[in-house]
Amino acid sequence: MKLQQLKDQLNSIYLGKPDVIDLCLTALIAEGHILLEDVPGTGKTMLAKALAQSFESAFSRIQFTADLLPSDVIGSDFFNLKTQEFENKRGPLFANVVLIDEINRAVPRTQSALLEAMEERQVSIGGTTYQMPAPFFVIATQNPIESAGTFPLPDAQLDRFMVAIEVGYPDFENERRLLSEILTNVRRSAIGIASGGDLISWQEEARRVHASQDVLDYLLHIVQATRDHELVEVGVSPRGAIALLRASQSYAFLNQRDFIIPEDIKHLAKHVLAHRLTLTLEGGIKTTKAQVLYHLLDAIPVPVEIG
Known part of the structure; x- marks a missing residue:
């Protein structure tokens, strides 16, 4: 099966992180975008490139910098002196797989150029709307500990990412193997295993994964709890709830099930929901988004019977 071959290849390149690989594939099958976060040197860009190269689809990489303009990302209209007409030059965003390296180094207006493409799969250039190719997904990386020369992603931008993943350090044995x-x-490089058509087919199959009412209620209890927490100013939106449901369907599909279990919801919630929270001033001093979510997940009973 191509999906298993894809997982095996990624695990042989990005050593010792099968959970991270599963989360990335879960997001792609759920038609979501991925934000990889951690300190420099943990292989975020290598993982993103391996993911992109594993699909036989159009790929582009954009290095975000402070002087990058929105037109450098989405493209622009220009006047052709030969034809005496305005023509459109599409930017590198027009690809099936787009790797955005160090997304938080671009100024806010350049970051905002991604919003329409990531949510609606289209961009507007010079008053004309252009559809993005299918499939289309963004894999972005950022270093969350460095502040010099960076611009924090606004909540609206963070909300466009289905999952935010802290990749972490490898363990001793896998770092020795590296x-x-x-x-x-003998370091391996990724080769194209699956096509864009394969990914679209997996996405369609994942959407047919069943969720019982008990599972849906459990998901909604988690979402509602984020809105009622005293240290949270803005809780998870309905878009976040939908993202968790879609991710759970994909995760079940990835594990060869045609139904969601509560453990799928609990496992994915911290990766799908935590980055969508906005803490109060007091909350930002006392705790972190992830810690708030961990506390909520521990407090909410997991349904035992699914019916």
Whole structure:
């Protein structure tokens, strides 16, 4: 099966992080975008490139910098002196897989150029609307600990990412394996295993995964709790609830099930919902978004019977 071959390839390249690989594939099958966060040197860009190269689809990489303009991302209209007519030059965003490296280094107006494309799969250039190719997904990376020369992503931008993943350091054994591969020059690179058509087919199958009323109620209890928490100023929106449902369908499909179990919801909630919270001033001092969500997940009973 191509999906298993894809997982095997990614796990052989990005060592010791099968959960991270599963989360990335879950987002792609759920038609969602991915934000990879962690300190420099943990392989965020390598993982994003391996994901992109595993699909036989149009790929582009955009290095975000402070002087990057929106037109450098989405394109612009220009006047052709030969034809004496205005023509459109499409930017690198027009690809099936778009890797945006260090997304928080671009100024807010350039970051905002992504909003329409990520949510509506279209962009507006010079008063004309252009559809993005299908499939279309963004894989972005950022370093959350460095503030010099960076611009924090606004809540509206964060809300466009289905999952935010802290990739973390490898464990001792996998880091030793990495160093051994570097010494012997046997590091693998990704090859195209699946096509864009394969991904679209998986997306359609995942949408048919069943969710019982008990599972839906459990999901909604989590979402409602984020809105009622005293340290949360803005809780999870209906879009966030839909994202968690879609991600749970995809995660079940990835695990060869045609139904969602409560553990799917609980496992994915911290990756799908935490980055969507806006804490109060007091909350920002006392805790973090992730800690608030962990506390809520521990407090909300997990349904035992699914019916």
